[in-house]
Structures are given as C-alpha cells and as structure tokens.
Amino acid sequence: MTTFVPRRVDDLERLLGDPADPTNPVGTRAVLEADERAEMLEAGEKALHVFGLNAEFVPPEYGGRLTRVDHLVEVMRAVHRRDPALALGYGASSFIAGVNIWTASPGEQAARVARSLLSGGRVAVAFHELAHGNDMAGTEFTAAADGADLLLNGRKEVVTNIRRAQDLLVLARTDPRPGPRSHSLVLVDRASTPGAGIRDLPRFLSVGMRGVQLGGLEFTGVRVPATAVLGPTGAGLEIALKALQITRTALPAMATGGLDTALRTAIAHLSSRTLYGGAAIDIPHVRSVLVGVFADLLRAEAISAVGIRALHLVPGSASVYSAAVKYAVSKVLLDAMDRLAELLGAHFYLRGGPTAIFQKLLRDLAPVGFGHIARAACQMSVLPQLPLLARRSWLTGDSAPADLFALDAALPALRYDRLALHAAGRDPLAASLAAALDEPWDSSDRQLRAVAETDLAELTSLAGACAALPMTELGVDAPPEAYDLADRYIALLGRISCLQVRRHATDPFLADSPWLLAALHRSHRNTPLAGAVEDALHRELLDRFHSHRSFGLAARTLTLREENAR
Amino acid sequence: MTPGTTDVRTWLTERVATYLRRTPEEIDTSLPMTDYGLDSLTALAVSADIEDEFGLVLPPEITWDNPSVDGLSRIIDGLLAEAK
Numbered sequence: 176m177t178t179f180v181p182r183r184v185d186d187l188e189r190l191l192g193d194p195a196d197p198t199n200p201v202g203t204r205a206v207l208e209a210d211e212r213a214e215m216l217e218a219g220e221k222a223l224h225v226f227g228l229n230a231e232f233v234p235p236e237y238g239g240r241l242t243r244v245d246h247l248v249e250v251m252r253a254v255h256r257r258d259p260a261l262a263l264g265y266g267a268s269s270f271i272a273g274v275n276i277w278t279a280s281p282g283e284q285a286a287r288v289a290r291s292l293l294s295g296g297r298v299a300v301a302f303h304e305l306a307h308g309n310d311m312a313g314t315e316f317t318a319a320a321d322g323a324d325l326l327l328n329g330r331k332e333v334v335t336n337i338r339r340a341q342d343l344l345v346l347a348r349t350d351p352r353p354g355p356r357s358h359s360l361v362l363v364d365r366a367s368t369p370g371a372g373i374r375d376l377p378r379f380l381s382v383g384m385r386g387v388q389l390g391g392l393e394f395t396g397v398r399v400p401a402t403a404v405l406g407p408t409g410a411g412l413e414i415a416l417k418a419l420q421i422t423r424t425a426l427p428a429m430a431t432g433g434l435d436t437a438l439r440t441a442i443a444h445l446s447s448r449t450l451y452g453g454a455a456i457d458i459p460h461v462r463s464v465l466v467g468v469f470a471d472l473l474r475a476e477a478i479s480a481v482g483i484r485a486l487h488l489v490p491g492s493a494s495v496y497s498a499a500v501k502y503a504v505s506k507v508l509l510d511a512m513d514r515l516a517e518l519l520g521a522h523f524y525l526r527g528g529p530t531a532i533f534q535k536l537l538r539d540l541a542p543v544g545f546g547h548i549a550r551a552a553c554q555m556s557v558l559p560q561l562p563l564l565a566r567r568s569w570l571t572g573d574s575a576p577a578d579l580f581a582l583d584a585a586l587p588a589l590r591y592d593r594l595a596l597h598a599a600g601r602d603p604l605a606a607s608l609a610a611a612l613d614e615p616w617d618s619s620d621r622q623l624r625a626v627a628e629t630d631l632a633e634l635t636s637l638a639g640a641c642a643a644l645p646m647t648e649l650g651v652d653a654p655p656e657a658y659d660l661a662d663r664y665i666a667l668l669g670r671i672s673c674l675q676v677r678r679h680a681t682d683p684f685l686a687d688s689p690w691l692l693a694a695l696h697r698s699h700r701n702t703p704l705a706g707a708v709e710d711a712l713h714r715e716l717l718d719r720f721h722s723h724r725s726f727g728l729a730a731r732t733l734t735l736r737e738e739n740a741r
Numbered sequence: 742m743t744p745g746t747t748d749v750r751t752w753l754t755e756r757v758a759t760y761l762r763r764t765p766e767e768i769d770t771s772l773p774m775t776d777y778g779l780d781s782l783t784a785l786a787v788s789a790d791i792e793d794e795f796g797l798v799l800p801p802e803i804t805w806d807n808p809s810v811d812g813l814s815r816i817i818d819g820l821l822a823e824a825k
Contacts, residue, residue, distance in 0.1 A: 354775045355805045413802055559782045563789055596801040597785060599792070646786040647760055 178583045179480070180729045181246040187253050188733060190222045194257060194436075203532050206258040210535050211526070213385040219261040223254065229292040232270040234277055234589070237289030241273075243586050244421065244483045248428045249729065255432030256725075256733070259539035263546075264387040267426060268335040271547070272298035272344045275360060275418040278591040279406035284362055291341055299340035301331040301363075301392070302415065309552040311346065311358070311412060316394070318347035318361050324398045325349075325361065327372075332391040333379045339388060341365055346415060349408055358411035359404050363397075372397040383538030417594035420497040421486055423548050427504040428479035430543045434472050434508050435726050437536045441465065441515045442720050444522060444530050462713060463703045464518055468511045469716045469726055470693035470704070474673055475507040476728040477694065481604065481672035484579050487586040490593040492601050495560055498553035499665045505543040505550055512537050557661045559649040560597055564664075565641035567600030569634050574610035575603035580675035582685075582728065605664075608634060608671050611678065623674070623688060626695055630670055637663055670698050676728075684715060685728065749795075749821075750814040756790055757810060773808035791817060797824070 192199040199205065200218035209216040231247050233239020241247060247270075254262040269292055276288050276298075288298060307313035316329030327347065331337065343363040350357035376391030406414055442465060445456040455461055482500035486493050516523040516537060522530040523537065544550050578584040608631055616624045641660055649657055673694045680686040689711035693704050703709065719726055723733045750770060757774060758765040760783045768777065774784070784804035791813075792799055797820050807813045 354773065354808070355781060356808075413805065559785055563785075596805075599798070599801060600789070646789070647783045650780060650782045 178585075179243075179245045180249045180731055181243075183240075184249055184253050184731070187226050187228075187250060190226050191219075191253070191257050201257065203257075206261075207526075207531050207535060209258075210260065210385050213380065215264050215386045215388065216258060216261055219258060220265050223261070223265050224295050227293075228254075228266055229269060229295060232266070232273045233289045233292050236281075237286055238293055239289060242588065244425055244486055244589065245480065245582075245586070248425055248479070248483060251425075251429035252432035252435070252725075252727070255429050256436050259430065259433045259536065260384045260386040262429060262432075263384055263542075264335060267429075267547075268300055268340075269296075269298050270425070271418075271422045272300045272342070274421045274591075275300070275344055275414055276362070276405060278418040278421075278594065279360055279410070279414045284405060288342060288362070296342070297336050297340040298342040298344055299334055299337040301334050301337060301343045302346040303331060303333050304329075305332045309549050311415060312353075312355070314346050314348055314358055316345065316347045318345070318349050318359060318399075318404075320349075320401065321398070323401055325401050325403065327361070327363070327394040327397040327399060330376070330391060330393045332376065333389050334391060336388050337390040337392055338375055338378075343392075344405075346411055349404075349411070355412050356409035358415075359408050360406065360411045360414055361399065361403050362405050363399055363403060368397060368399055383535075383541050385538075413596065416494075416596060417591070419548060420490075420493040420594055421589070421591075423501040423553065424479070424482045424486060424493070424497040426547055427501050427508070427543050428476070428483060430508055430540060431472060431475050431479070431504075431727055433536045433540045434468070434475070434511055437512060437515055437533055437540075438465070438468055438472065438726055439720065440530055440533050440536075441468075441518055442716075444519060461518055463709060464514055466693070466704065466709050466712045466716060467697060467701075468515055469712055470690060470697050471507050471511040472726050473690050473728060474669070474694035474697065475504045475511075477673045477676045478503050478507075478669045480582055480676060480728060481579060484582075484586060485604065487589055488576060488579050489601075489603055490590055491595045492598040492603065493594055494596060495557060495564065495598045495602065496604065496668070498556045499668045501548065502550050502553040502557075503665050503669045508540055509544055512540050554658060554661050554665075555651065555653075557665065558653055558657055559646055560600075561641040561649070561657075561660060561664060562644045562646050563600030564598065564602045564605070565638040568602035569605045569638045570609055572601065572606035573603055574607040575675075577679060579604065579607075580672075580679040581681075582676065582679075583681055604668055604671060604675075605634060607675060608667075611675070620688070623677075623691065626692075627674060630667060630674075633663070634667055637667065666698060670695055673698075682730075684730065687711075690715075749817050750810060752794070753787075753791070753810050753814055753817070756787060760786065768810065770810035770814075774804075774810065775808055787813075795821060797821070 191201045194203045196202045197204045201222050206216055230239045231250050232241055234241045251262055276285050304315060318325040318327050345361045345363055346358055347361050348357055349359040372395040374393040376393060379389040445461055448455040479500055482496045485496045519533060523533050526534060612627055612631055673691055677691040689708045692708050693712055696704055724730050725733060754765045754768050754770055758768050761777050788799050788804055807816050
C-alpha cells in the first residue's frame with residue numbers, strides 16, 4: 176500500500192457501493208437517471224455527507240483532514256470515478272472557497288467557515304461575472320464602504336451552489352481605481368444578511384455536469400459589516416491568485432477518475448463485442464488505442480503528482496507549475512476521451528445501454544479545459560515568467576529536492592503564506608533535468624538516458640529563445656509565436672515530471688521503463704508505441720481491468736464486488 | 742551602483758521611463774506607476790531589473806504595495822542598508 180493513497184478511500188468506496196449494481200442508489204444507473212433529470216444525485220450527496228467529505232477540505236488546525244493535497248485528490252478521484260457532477264457539485268466549490276479563506280486569513284472567520292463545512296455546510300465561490308470570464312481584474316461587483324458597513328451591488332453569474340450555500344465568498348471591487356489593490360474578498364453569511372436586496376437569477380443549464388446547480392445572484396444595496404472582508408482590504412486579487420495555484424493543480428488531478436471509468440467502460444464493451452469474426456478488443460488498432468489511453472492516464476497522474484507535491488515542497492514556484500498542470504493534464508484527458516469515443520463509435524453517443532455512462536463522462540469532463548480557469552489563461556500566465564525562468568534556472572538553477580518526485584515520501588504541511596504571485600525565475604523542476612544527467616545511470620537505462628539528453632538539448636534551445644524575450648511584450652497581446660514557447664516549456668515540464676517519478680519510484684511497475692517510455696512517446700506523438708512497450712502495458716491494463724484495480728499511478732483495488740454481491 | 746536614495750531613484754526613474762517610452766523628466770516619482778499605464782508585466786520586469794542590478798531578492802508583491810518610484814526606491818534603499 177502506497178502512502179499517497181489514504182486508507183479512508185476504501186471506506187468511501189464501500190459507502191458508494193458497487194457501481195454495477197442496478198439497485199445501488201449511488202450506482203451507475205442512479206447516476207445516469209439523476210443526470211437525465213439535471214439533478215444532483217441525492218443519495219450520493221447523503222453518502223458523501225456520511226463520509227464527511229467536507230473535512231477533506233479543512234486544514235487540521237481547524238479540525239479537518241486537509242494535511243496532504245495528494246490524499247485529498249485520491250479521495251476525490253473515487254468520487255469522480257462514480258460521478259464527476261457529484262464531485263464538483265458536492266465538493267469542489269466548497270474546496271475552492273476554503274482554500275481562498277485559509278490563504279486569506281487564519282483567524283475567527285476561517286474557524287467559523289471550517290465549523291460550517293465540518294457540519295455539512297456549503298460555501299459558494301462568487302467570483303465569476305459572465306462579462307469578464309477569467310479577467311478577474313475586470314470584476315464590476317462593488318463593495319463600497321458606508322460607515323461601519325459595506326454596501327454590496329452587482330451580479331455574480333454561473334456560480335456552483337450559489338443558491339443553496341450558507342456562505343458566499345464574493346470577489347468585489349473596493350476601490351474604483353484600476354490596479355491590483357482595488358479588489359477584496361467579502362465573506363457573506365446568508366443567515367445574518369438581509370435577503371431583501373438579493374435576487375436569485377434563473378439557473379444556468381449546461382451541456383455536461385448537468386446536475387450541478389449553477390446559479391446567479393443580483394445584489395442591490397445589500398448591507399454587510401465591514402468585518403466581512405477577508406484579509407486586508409485590497410488583497411482580493413493577491414489572495415485569489417495564490418489560492419488558485421492550489422485549486423488549479425488539484426481539480427484537474429481529481430478529474431483523472433472520470434477517464435478511469437471511461438477506459439473501464441470501453442474495455443468492457445470492446446471485450447464483449449464481436450466484430451469481423453473476433454472480439455473487438457483483439458483488433459490491433461483497438462488494442463493500440465486502449466494502451467495509449469492507459470499511458471495517457473498514467474502520464475496525467477504523474478504530471479499532477481509532481482505539481483501537487485510542489486505545492487508542499489516548493490510553493491514559491493507553484494504559480495508556474497499549477498498553470499502547467501492545469502494546461503497539460505486537461506488536454507491529455509480531453510484528447511484521451513475523444514480517442515475512446517472514436518473506438519466506441521455509436522456507443523459513445525447512446526444515452527442507454529451498458530456504455531451509457533460514457534456519453535455523460537465525455538460531457539462532464541469537458542469543463543476540465545475551461546472550468547475554474549481556462550487553459551488559455553494558464554498559458555498566458557506562464558508566458559511572462561519564461562524569460563526569468565530561462566535566465567535564472569533552466570540550465571544552472573538549484574535542482575528540486577528528491578521528495579518532489581518520491582510519491583511515497585512524507586510531505587510538509589501546506590504553507591499558504593509561502594505561495595507567491597510569481598516564481599521570480601526559480602524553477603527547480605526544470606533544473607532537475609541537467610542535475611539528473613550529471614548523476615550515474617544504470618546501464619539498462621541507456622534508452623531513457625538518450626531521451627533525457629534530447630530533452631536537455633530542447634531545454635537548452637528553449638532557454639536561448641526565452642531568455643532574450645522582452646517581458647513587457649508577453650502580455651495579452653503577445654505574438655502567437657511566444658505561445659508556442661510556452662507550450663514547449665509546459666511539455667518539457669511534463670516529460671521531466673514523468674522521468675523523475677520513474678527514477679524515484681519504489682513500486683515495481685512505476686520503477687520499470689514501459690510506462691515511462693510510453694508516456695514520453697505520447698507526449699509528442701500520436702503514433703503507435705514500440706511493440707514490447709505496448710505488450711507490457713497491455714498485459715498490465717487487462718490485469719488491472721480483470722482484478723478491479725484503478726488504471727492510475729495508485730493501481731488501487733476498487734469496490735470489492737464480492738463485498739457487495741447480492 | 743552605489744546605494745543612496747537619489748541614485749536608486751534616478752536609476753529606477755530611468756528604467757521605468759524606458760519601459761513607458763517616455764523621458765525621465767516626464768515621470769512624477771510620487772505618483773503610482775499605473776497612472777502612466779505601467780501594467781503588471783512591466784512591474785514584473787522592473788522588479789527583475791532591480792534584483793539583477795542590486796543583487797536583491799524582492800517580495801513578489803512589492804510593486805503592488807509600493808506603486809510609485811519614490812516608494813519603491815525607499816524599499817530598495819532599506820533592503821540595501823540591511824544587506825550591508
């Protein structure tokens with residue numbers, strides 16, 4: 176048993192029961208029926224309440240279980256595997272709000288929110304305004320000082336659980352002047368706030384995540400005490416940008432659970448299907464695509480794992496790594512879902528029958544690319560950091576501590592106060608490549624070493640291109656060529672992450688080469704894998720399928736069928 | 742570069758003026774640089790220049806909290822005096 180999977184995930188799996196059991200109120204059939212009704216799965220919410228899922232979002236100093244982000248992510252992957260809408264609609268919004276609150280101000284407000292969450296309450300993140308998207312500085316909602324009070328005016332739109340949450344975390348303009356110190360976070364306690372000036376907007380219906388309650392509120396002269404501001408007045412953007420580093424790392428990492436179920440659904444379908452006189456799963460191309468998706472899932476989790484560990488170990492660089500994780504992992508997941516859909520043919524489109532969960536997962540996974548923060552916004556946030564990262568770190572900087580890659584190593588507590596607006600050119604992850612090549616390598620790893628040397632040549636070439644870039648021209652109007660440099664850099668971070676996870680692995684499968692060779696191959700080519708690599712991964716894939724183990728890094732045993740057999 | 746408010750401020754005014762494509766004389770050092778259209782990227786570039794020029798490590802939010810040339814110069818002077 177690896178230490179990056181907490182034992183309580185098994186308790187959660189047991190509570191959720193066998194997904195294949197048609198009488199299970201939290202089984203796949205019930206999940207699909209709730210989706211058809213565009214409702215949250217009520218029995219699922221109850222199960223998560225019994226499990227005390229909200230405690231996963233609360234730091235230990237406030238009585239919760241949020242000690243390690245990798246543990247939180249493994250718990251949430253189990254929920255995603257069942258129903259991504261349940262994960263987002265029950266959990267994610269309270270998690271995002273919580274991270275902002277813990278980042279903003281340790282103190283009485285944080286303690287109050289923690290108590291509410293621990294008793295099953297919800298907090299909604301009222302940041303979004305349709306007119307401004309991810310351009311948070313454009314926020315128009317105002318909180319104007321009026322004596323000892325604040326007057327709230329404006330609209331918040333497409334916000335999860337905004338109608339049913341006990342608390343709202345509102346991003347509001349507290350200063351009419353432009354600039355980074357003109358916004359604040361305001362914690363609105365619905366119970367003690369007069370409801371007269373608050374109007375519910377109609378629910379926003381969506382293509383995927385259909386059960387999630389996306390709503391909006393319009394405030395007209397709503398009075399809250401000035402003490403509702405979290406942290407210093409004017410610190411809203413700073414807090415939001417720091418908290419975002421934790422959430423945009425964790426949320427895509429959780430979403431790999433959906434791909435796990437999609438891959439399982441595809442294998443089950445293709446195993447039972449006879450085409451052209453044989454089992455569909457034995458067609459060489461089908462086999463090749465399935466193995467490719469398996470490698471992609473492992474790659475997505477390896478990239479996530481390093482990003483998650485960086486939050487604990489090198490939080491000062493998380494502004495860069497979190498954007499890279501969101502950008503890279505979301506794309507891997509979306510592409511993998513599309514390739515599975517091609518294999519399933521018409522069966523990816525049917526809303527009934529044994530593959531019906533697939534069309535829901537395809538729709539539910541789409542927001543990983545734009546929800547919370549868009550991929551493009553992440554790419555934009557990496558761009559201006561490239562020159563300093565290149566000059567100060569890539570070829571000469573301090574390498575990362577080994578614990579960044581040793582998945583089973585202990586992690587220090589999260590230090591919200593060590594998150595930084597930018598990395599100031601510190602990039603221990605990229606710098607670890609040159610350092611790794613300076614160390615002795617096992618002779619059996621000659622092939623891997625050659626790949627790593629090619630990557631170092633690419634990093635060297637990229638450093639030459641990036642070091643010379645004028646930082647001031649890397650804003651919204653940056654030339655399209657600059658975006659390619661960000662893409663090349665993020666791809667390298669992903670490749671280095673996978674390589675380093677393998678070099679520091681203790682698990683026999685992860686310490687072996689096939690998954691890594693496949694992951695590195697697939698990070699820049701969509702062509703078939705080498706025969707021996709494909710064979711090794713194919714064996715592992717089918718073994719995990721038949722023994723009901725997850726397809727990600729943890730390879731953990733899922734709900735035990737025999738325990739739930741009726 | 743020798744530390745001292747005047748020298749630091751003169752140097753910084755010239756850097757900021759270059760980024761803003763203005764002459765140093767046009768910059769009122771008491772006003773927030775954002776009033777001249779200095780955006781967050783230029784602020785990042787300016788703080789990187791300061792670090793490189795003076796061998797300092799600046800807190801990332803320094804230009805947010807000290808938006809004028811005068812304010813930023815005072816902070817740099819303080820850090821240089823500490824480093825002595």
